[in-house]
Amino acid sequence: MKKSKVTIYQVAEAAGVSISTVSRALKGDSRISKKTRDRVRAQAAELGFQKNAIASSLSTSSSRIIGVIVSQLNREFLSSLVHSIEETAFSLGYSVIICQTNNSYEREKAYLNTLSSTQVAGLIATLSLETASFEHFRHIREQGIPVVLVDRVTEQLPNITKIVTDDFQGAYRATQHLVGQGYRRIAYVSGPTQQLLYHDRLRGYRRALQDADLPCREEWIAYSDTLSYEDGPRLARTLLQQPQPPDAIFTANNLTAISIIACAQDMGWDIPRQLGVIGFSEEPFSALMRPSVSSVPQPSTQMGQLAVEKLIEEINCSDPEAFIHQKIMLDVQIIARESTRKDG
Amino acid sequence: MKKSKVTIYQVAEAAGVSISTVSRALKGDSRISKKTRDRVRAQAAELGFQKNAIASSLSTSSSRIIGVIVSQLNREFLSSLVHSIEETAFSLGYSVIICQTNNSYEREKAYLNTLSSTQVAGLIATLSLETASFEHFRHIREQGIPVVLVDRVTEQLPNITKIVTDDFQGAYRATQHLVGQGYRRIAYVSGPTQQLLYHDRLRGYRRALQDADLPCREEWIAYSDTLSYEDGPRLARTLLQQPQPPDAIFTANNLTAISIIACAQDMGWDIPRQLGVIGFSEEPFSALMRPSVSSVPQPSTQMGQLAVEKLIEEINCSDPEAFIHQKIMLDVQIIARESTRKDG
DNA sequence: TTGTAGGCGTTATCAT
DNA sequence: ATGATAACGCCTACAA
16 A cells, blocks of 8 residues: 655656756756756656655655644743744745644754754744753854754843844833833732743833833832743732732733633632733733733734845855844834723 | 763763663663772763654654554643643653644645654544545554544554544533533534534434424535634534524534534524534633633543553553553533523 | 766665 | 675766
C-alpha cells in the first residue's frame, strides 16, 4: 500500500532529462528553456511528484520553516498573534512550527534545541514567564539562526529584533483613564516584574499616579505569577479586604480583570460605581461581559506580520553580520467600556 | 560567528573511534561497550554536538514529529486539546508541528502537503468546517502516514482512528436538562450539518424533545456557519423576534451561547427566568459570566492524550496493514450553572 | 541550455 | 565490539 515515493530520478527518466534539469525546472531556474521546464513540470505532476523537503534541507542546510515559540495559546492575544504569523508566513512561502512552552524555562530550552536541530530558517519567540537567563537564545543565534522576539522581550539580548507594544504608555493611559473617570484610589495587579513588559507596565502605572498627584500605596499593588483566572479570587481578596480598599483596579492582563470583576461582584461590589476595572490586553469576552470590560488591546495582527517580515528580511540577508536589528514599539490605545464608567 | 556545526565526524575523531561507533554509542546500541559509550558521549557533550535531525530523517525516512492540523486555536477546547497533544507527545519523545487551517479547505490541503513532504511520523487532525471531500486524507494515508481524526471526523474515511465525544448523547442531555428545569419551547443553534458532529448534536436535540413530547419547530432551529461570537446578534434576533419565541436556547457551542446571552440581555430578556441558555463545549469564561453559563464540556485533555497514544501505536506498528482502527467515543456530562436555573 | 558527480549528516548493512 | 561504505533525495559547482 505504501506508495513507493517518486523522486526526481523517476521524473528525470520519464521526461528524458537529467535530475539536475528536473531540479532546476521545478524551481524555475532561468537557465532552463520554457519548453523543457513545462514538460518536466507536466511529468512531475503526472507522476504525483512531491519534493522531499527533508532531503532538500539537508542539501541546502536551510528550510522554509519558521519556528514559533509561545508560552500559551489560550490567550486571545497569543492565538491571534500566532494566527497572524501563520498567515503572513504562508503567504511568503514559509510553513510554521508552533511550540508551547507553557511558561516553563526547561521546555523553552528543549524546544529551542529541537528547532535548531530541525534547521528552522528562523525563530519567533515570546519568552516564557520563568525565563530569566538567556544563554539558550545566544546559543541558537551563534548557529546563525535569526530570531525575532515579540511582546515578552529582554534587553539582555542585543542584536535581536524585538517587537513590542508600548507597555509603559499603555499602562500610563489606562491609569490616566481611571483618574479621568473620577477614581482616586487606584490599585494595580502586576505580573512578575523580572519580565520587562511587566516592569514597564508597573512604571507606567506609577508615573501616571505621580503625574496626577495621587498616592501610590504599595499595599495597592498585588502580584501574580500566572495572571490566570484561577488567581482572580486571591487577588480580589488581597486588594478588596483591606481597611482602606482601592476604588479602581488596573490589571496587567484582561483575563485577570474579568476574573476579578466576577469575584468582586460575588463579594457585593458594584462595578463600575464602587470599583472601576480595566485590564491590559483584550479577550473576545471583554465586550460580552456585563458590565463590558475596558481594555488596552494589543495590535496582535500587526505584530505578527511585522515579526515575520523582519525575520524573513534577516533570513535573506546576504551579510548576516551587517544586519541592523531594530526594536519596534507599537502604540496602543485604550478601549473604554462599562467597567470604568463611574457615573454610568 | 556562524559556529561550524559539529558532526559525528568530529566527535569520532576526538574520541578516536569511527562514526558508526559514535552513532551507535549516542543512541545506546547494546553492542557498544559501556566504556566506549560513555567516552563517546562525554566527547559529544564536550564538543556541543547536536544531532542533525534532518539528516537523521533522510536516512531513516521517518521523523519524531507529529503534525497537528486544527481549524483554529482561539477556542478553549482546541487550545486545550493541542496542549494535551503536545504534553503527551513531548513525554513520549515526539515534537509537534501545529497548523491552523482557519476552517479553509484549501489551507487544509496545503498543510497536508507540507506535512507529508516534511515526513511527519503521523498526523492528528480536526477537519475544517468547509471540508466535504476527503481525497487529500486518502492520499496521505496512501503514503503510509498514520492519521488520527479528533472531534471533527467523518464516516467517509474508514481505516482511520477517530476520537470523538458522544455528541448525540451530550445534546440529548443538554436538551433534557432544559426540559427538567421547566423550559418548554426549546430552540437550537446548529453548526453546518454536513459536519458529522453537528449532525449528531441536532439528532440528540430532536430526540430529546421527542422523548419529552415537546414540539420541535423548524423555526426554532437556527443555523450558523461559523458559530462565532460575531454571529450572536443575528442568531438572537432570528430566534427571539418571532411571534412565538422560544423560552430556552441550546447552542452547538458555548461561545455562541455567551454571545446570545449578552444580546438577549441587551434586548431586555431576563436570563434565566425568561430564557434559559446552555451551550456545547466550555470556555474559561463560562463560569465567570453573570449569569454563569451552563455547558457541555468536552474532555479535551483525555482526547489529546488518547489521540497521541493511538497515533504512536500505529506509527510503531510493524504491520500497518494489520492495524485495527478504532472509533473511540467519550462520554460527556453537562455542567448546570445559573443560565438554566429557571426558578433561581 | 543541459548533464555529471560530489556532498549534506546520519543510519544501516556488511565485514572484520 | 567496532569499522568501512553505501544509501537517503536533493542541490549545485563544474563540465560539456
